[in-house]
Amino acid sequence: MPITIEQVSQKTGLSVSTVSKALNDYPDIAPETKERVLQIARELNYQPSAAARNLRRKHTNKIGFILPFAVSYISEYVSGLITGAAMAAEATGYNIVLYTNQSNQHEQLAKICRAREVDGLLLRGTDHVDETFALLDHEEIPFVITGRRVDHPHASYIVPDNFGGSLTLMRHLIDLGHKRIAFTSRPALFETNTDRMAGYLEGLRQADIVIDRDLIIETSVEPHSGYSAMNTLLNLSNPPTALFAIHDLIAIDAMQAAFERGLRVPEDLSIASFDGIQATQITKPPITTARQPITDIGKRAVEMLLKRIADHSTPPMREIVPVQLIVRESTARAQ
Amino acid sequence: MPITIEQVSQKTGLSVSTVSKALNDYPDIAPETKERVLQIARELNYQPSAAARNLRRKHTNKIGFILPFAVSYISEYVSGLITGAAMAAEATGYNIVLYTNQSNQHEQLAKICRAREVDGLLLRGTDHVDETFALLDHEEIPFVITGRRVDHPHASYIVPDNFGGSLTLMRHLIDLGHKRIAFTSRPALFETNTDRMAGYLEGLRQADIVIDRDLIIETSVEPHSGYSAMNTLLNLSNPPTALFAIHDLIAIDAMQAAFERGLRVPEDLSIASFDGIQATQITKPPITTARQPITDIGKRAVEMLLKRIADHSTPPMREIVPVQLIVRESTARAQ
DNA sequence: CGCCATTCCGAAATCGTTTTAGGTAATGAA
DNA sequence: TTCATTACCTAAAACGATTTCGGAATGGCG
Numbered sequence: 187m188p189i190t191i192e193q194v195s196q197k198t199g200l201s202v203s204t205v206s207k208a209l210n211d212y213p214d215i216a217p218e219t220k221e222r223v224l225q226i227a228r229e230l231n232y233q234p235s236a237a238a239r240n241l242r243r244k245h246t247n248k249i250g251f252i253l254p255f256a257v258s259y260i261s262e263y264v265s266g267l268i269t270g271a272a273m274a275a276e277a278t279g280y281n282i283v284l285y286t287n288q289s290n291q292h293e294q295l296a297k298i299c300r301a302r303e304v305d306g307l308l309l310r311g312t313d314h315v316d317e318t319f320a321l322l323d324h325e326e327i328p329f330v331i332t333g334r335r336v337d338h339p340h341a342s343y344i345v346p347d348n349f350g351g352s353l354t355l356m357r358h359l360i361d362l363g364h365k366r367i368a369f370t371s372r373p374a375l376f377e378t379n380t381d382r383m384a385g386y387l388e389g390l391r392q393a394d395i396v397i398d399r400d401l402i403i404e405t406s407v408e409p410h411s412g413y414s415a416m417n418t419l420l421n422l423s424n425p426p427t428a429l430f431a432i433h434d435l436i437a438i439d440a441m442q443a444a445f446e447r448g449l450r451v452p453e454d455l456s457i458a459s460f461d462g463i464q465a466t467q468i469t470k471p472p473i474t475t476a477r478q479p480i481t482d483i484g485k486r487a488v489e490m491l492l493k494r495i496a497d498h499s500t501p502p503m504r505e506i507v508p509v510q511l512i513v514r515e516s517t518a519r520a521q
Numbered sequence: 522m523p524i525t526i527e528q529v530s531q532k533t534g535l536s537v538s539t540v541s542k543a544l545n546d547y548p549d550i551a552p553e554t555k556e557r558v559l560q561i562a563r564e565l566n567y568q569p570s571a572a573a574r575n576l577r578r579k580h581t582n583k584i585g586f587i588l589p590f591a592v593s594y595i596s597e598y599v600s601g602l603i604t605g606a607a608m609a610a611e612a613t614g615y616n617i618v619l620y621t622n623q624s625n626q627h628e629q630l631a632k633i634c635r636a637r638e639v640d641g642l643l644l645r646g647t648d649h650v651d652e653t654f655a656l657l658d659h660e661e662i663p664f665v666i667t668g669r670r671v672d673h674p675h676a677s678y679i680v681p682d683n684f685g686g687s688l689t690l691m692r693h694l695i696d697l698g699h700k701r702i703a704f705t706s707r708p709a710l711f712e713t714n715t716d717r718m719a720g721y722l723e724g725l726r727q728a729d730i731v732i733d734r735d736l737i738i739e740t741s742v743e744p745h746s747g748y749s750a751m752n753t754l755l756n757l758s759n760p761p762t763a764l765f766a767i768h769d770l771i772a773i774d775a776m777q778a779a780f781e782r783g784l785r786v787p788e789d790l791s792i793a794s795f796d797g798i799q800a801t802q803i804t805k806p807p808i809t810t811a812r813q814p815i816t817d818i819g820k821r822a823v824e825m826l827l828k829r830i831a832d833h834s835t836p837p838m839r840e841i842v843p844v845q846l847i848v849r850e851s852t853a854r855a856q
Numbered sequence: 857c858g859c860c861a862t863t864c865c866g867a868a869a870t871c872g873t874t875t876t877a878g879g880t881a882a883t884g885a886a
Numbered sequence: 887t888t889c890a891t892t893a894c895c896t897a898a899a900a901c902g903a904t905t906t907c908g909g910a911a912t913g914g915c916g
Contacts, residue, residue, distance in 0.1 A: 188635055188660070190872060201896045206874060216894060233635030237581065238872035240572035241901050248618065253607060259816060265600035272588060272619045282619040283583065284603070286611045300523055300568030325523070438803050445805070465800055468773050470780070481594060525902060536866045541904060549864060573902035576871050 189232045198226050209234070245495075248283050249275055249488060250304035252295075255287045255313050262463050263480060264310070267332060270484025271308060278492055280305075287313060292321065299325035306491045311336060311343070311376060328494035330487050334376055335504070342494065342502040344487050348378055348460075351476035351509030352385020352430070353392075355458050358474070358511060359428045360393045363520035364456060368401040368426035370415045370436050382432050382460060401426055405436055412439030420447055427520045431459040434466050437473050441516070452518035462512060471515035478509055524567045533561050544569070580830075583618050584610055584823060585639035587630075590622040590648050597798050598815060599645070602667060605819025606643060613827055615640075622648060627656065634660035641826045646671060646678070646711060663829035665822050669711055670839070677829065679822050679840040683713055683795075686811035686844030687720020687765070688727075690793050693809070693846060694763045695728045698855035699791060703736040703761035705750045705771050717767055717795060736761055740771055747774030755782055762855045766794040769801050772808050776851070787853035797847060806850035813844055 191209075195202040200223065208215045208223035215223075240246045251271060254264060272282045283304060288294045295318060298304060307327055309318070311334020319338045322329050331343040359367050369386045372379045390397055400422055405411040412431060416439065419426055431437035437459035444455050451457055451471060459466070462477025490503045526544075530537040535558065543550045543558035550558075575581045586606060589599060607617045618639060623629045630653060633639060642662055644653070646669020654673045657664050666678040694702050704721045707714045725732055735757055740746040747766060751774065754761055766772035772794035779790050786792055786806060794801070797812025825838045 188637060191874095192872075202873085203875080203897075204895055207895090210874080212875095214894060219894080231631070231635060233632055234874095235576070235872050236636040236638045237572055237575035237579075238901090239874080241570070241576050241903085242872080242874045244572075244901075246572065253604070260600050260604045262597070262600075265595050265597075265603075268600075268603075268619070269588070269595045272621050276621045276623075284607045284617040284619065286607050288611070296566070297568055300566060301571040302523060303571045442805070465803055468800055469803065470777070470805065526904095527902075537903085538867075538905080539865055542865085545904080547905095551864060554864080569904095570902050573871090574904080576873085577902080577904045579871075 188235065189230050191232070191234065194223065194227050194230055194232050197230065198223055244302070245305045246303065247280050248304045249280055249491060250298055250307045251282050251284055252291075252307070252309060252313070253284055253286045254310065255291075263461070263478075266480035267308075267310070267484040267487075270481035270486075271488045272484075273481075274485040274488040274492075280488070280492065282308075292317060296321055296325075299327045306330075306495045308332065308487055308491060310334075311345075326498065328491060328498065330491045330494070330503075332483055332487050333378065340502055342490050342504065344483055344490065344503075344505040344507065345378075346478040346483065347506050347509050348381035349385045349388070350506075351460060351478075351511070352382045353389050354509075354511050355430055355460070355474075355476050356386060356389025357392075358513065359430065359456060359458060359517065360389060360395075362428075362456065362517060364428040365395055365520070366398070366401065366424065366426040367395075367428045367430055368403070368419050370412060370429065370431050370440065371402060371404045372432050373404065373406070379432065386430055405432070410439050412436030413443045416440035416443035420444070420449070426455070428456040428517070429458070431457065434459045434461045434463045434473065434475055437475070437516075438465060438469055441469060441473070452516050453521070456517040456520070458517050460509075462510070466514070469516075474514045474517040475512055476509045477512050479507060483507060523570065524565050526567070526569065529558065529562050529565060529567050532565065533558055579637070580640045581638065582615050583639045584615055584826060585633055585642045586617050586619055587626075587642070587644060587648070588619055588621045589645065590626075598796070598813075601815035602643075602645070602819040602822075605816035605821075606823045607819075608816075609820040609823040609827075615823070615827065617643075617823075627652060631656055631660075634662045641665075641830045643667065643822055643826060645669075646680075661833065663826055663833065665826045665829070665838075667818060667822050668713065675837055677825050677837040677839065679818055679825065679838075679842065680713075681813040681818065682841050682844050683716035684720045684723070685841075686795060686813075686846070687717045688724050689844075689846050690765060690795070690809075690811050691721055691724025692727075693848065694765065694791060694793060694852065695724060695730075697763075697791065697852060699763040700730055700855070701733070701736065701759065701761040702730075702763045702765055703738070703754050705747060705764065705766050705775065706737060706739045707767050708739065708741070714767065721765055740767070745774050747771030748778045751775035751778035755779070755784070761790070763791040763852070764793070766792065769794045769796045769798045769808065769810055772810070772851075773800060773804060776804060776808070787851050788856070791852040791855070793852050795844075797845075801849070804851075809849045809852040810847055811844045812847050814842060818842060 191202055191205055195205045205223050208220045275282050307329040309329055309331045311331045323340050333345055335345055336343055371383050374380050403415045405415050429440055437457050441451055441457055444451055449455050458474040460476045462475045466473040466475050494500045526537055526540055530540045540558050543555045610617050642664040644664055644666045646666045658675050670680055671678055706718050709715050738750045740750050764775055766775055772792050776786055776792055779786055784790050793809040795811045797810045801808040801810050829835045
C-alpha cells in the first residue's frame, strides 16, 4: 500500500492538515516545521494520491487528445502534434491522455467531459461538428482546435499559414522562371485546401500569369491519386513545366508518374509540395516543400489551452503560424 | 457544475447508495428500480466523477506510456506502438496517458507509481535500467516491456522475432542464388541487434556459405551511416551481390550509395532490410523487408498488461511475435 | 399467529486529500 | 495586569463516489 499523508502525520507528530499545508507551502506554517515535514515526507517516499487530490481540487492536470477516426496507423502529422503537445504539457505538470475516436463521437466526448476526466481538450479540425462545440461550451471544458479555422465565438484554433506558404512556394517557382505551373488540388472539405489553392491563384496573379484551367486537377483521397493526375497533366498538348502538389504524398506519386514517362526531375519538371513530411527527404531527388512546424503547433496548442484552463474567461485565441519553405533538389530553373 | 449522484438521488427520491448500486447493477436492487434510476440518470446526463470513482475504487483505468528519451519527434515505430496500445486499451475502458521521458527518469517513474496515476505501465526496452524493475516491483505496478527480452523474473515482454525474421530474409536472398551477402550491423546494445545478426549467420550456415568478415560492417546511430557502410562494401575487390541491412533506414542510405556508383537495384545489387517502415514503399524500387507488426505489438502489449492488472498474481508473460517477409522490387535473382 | 427467509433499500463509513474556520499560546502594547 | 495581535497549528467539513452492514417489509410455512 502506498504511503498516505496520514502516515507522514503520524511520524511527524503533526496533524494531517499541517502536513498538507507544509507540503503545499502555505504561509501559516513555521519554516522549521515545513522543513521537517518535507524531510520526513521524502524519507517515507510520500507522494500525494492523484485521485484524492483530483477529487478535492477539482482538476486532473490531464489534457485529452482525440485520435483520428478509424485509426489503423496514425500519420506523421498526428504523431508530431502529439509529441509537441506532450512536451508542452509535461513542462507545466500536465499530461496528455489519448482517446481513440469511437463511432459515437459525441457520446464519447460527453462522457469525458461530464466525468471530468480531463481539464481541457485538444481537437483536430477534421473530425468534429458544430454540435461538439455546443457540448464543450455547455460543459465548460476549454478546448483548442488544430488545423482548421473554425468559425465559432468560443473556439480557439491554431493553423499553419496555408495561404502564405503556398504563395511563397509559388514565388519560388516563378522566380525560377516557370510560367506553366500545375496545381493538384483536393476536394475542398476544409479551408486547408481552399487556402492553398488561393495561394496558388494569388501567386499566378502577382506574376501576371493567366490561369489555365487545364493545369488544375482535383485529386481524391485514394492512395495513389497523384499518379493519375500527373499523367493527365503530362498528356496535355502543352504540359506544365512545374507542379505544385497540395501535399507531399501527391508529389511523390507525381514524381513516380513523371519518371515512368522518362522525364527527369527537376530538369524536365520541377515538383514542389506542402507539409514537409520526412518522406520528402528520401525521395530521389528530395522534394522542395513548405514545411508545417507541426511539433510547434502541438506545443503552442497546449500552451493556448493551458491559458484557458488557468482562466476560463480568457478570450478565445486564434493563431496562424508561418510555414517554412525548404528548397531541395526537385525544383530548378525552367528550361 | 456537473451533475452528481446526489442530484440523481434527489430526483429519484432514492438514497445515494441505492442509486449507485442501481447504476452498477448490483443484484439487491429491484429491476424496476434499476430501470427508473437508469432512466433518470440518462435524462440528467449523469456521469460519475472519474476522480471520486478512482479514489474509492483505487484504480484509474489508465495505462502509462513513457515516450522515448529526448523526443523532438517520435518515430513511426513508437507511434505505431501507441496506436495499437490506445486501441486495445480503449476497447476495455482504459486509456493511455503519455509521459515524456525526463532526465531523472527514476524520479519520474517513482512519482507516477506512488501517486497511483496509472494502473500499469508500458515500457520500451531501450530506455530503462534494472533499478526501474526494483521500483515497479516494490510499488506493485504491473508493467510490460516492448522490444527487448529482459531477463527479470517479474518482467513481461513482447518482442518481434528478430532471429526468425532475419533467417527468412536470408533464405529469400539465398533462394535467389546470392552467395555474397553483406550485413550492416549495429552496435550490440540490445539483443535486437545480436538476434538479427544471429539470423544472418544462421542463414549462411544453413546454406553452407562460409562467413566473410569483410561483408559484415557495423553502422553507427548517426543519420546516414548506411551510406558510408555501403561504400566500403562496394570498394571491396569482391563486392557483395546482396545486402541485408539491419533496419530500413540503413537500406535506404545504402541504395543511395549504390545509385551514385551507377549500380542498378536489384539487377546489380539486391537490398533487403528489417522493420517495414512506410518509407520502404516509396523508394524506387520499393524495398524488400521483414515487417514488424508494430500496431499488433502495441495492442498485444496492453492485453498482456491488462491481464496482469486484473490479477496481479498472473505470472509474467513473454511473447515473440512473428515477422512478415514482404518481397518487393529491391531483391532479384543473382546474375 | 409466530418465526424465518428473502428482497430491497438506506445509513454511514471510507477512499486520501485540501481548505475553512477556528483555537491556543506567545508577544507586545497600553 | 489586561487585551489585542500574531504566529502557528488543528478539527472537521468538504470533494463524490462505492461498499459494508443492517433494517424494514414481505412472504412462506408450520
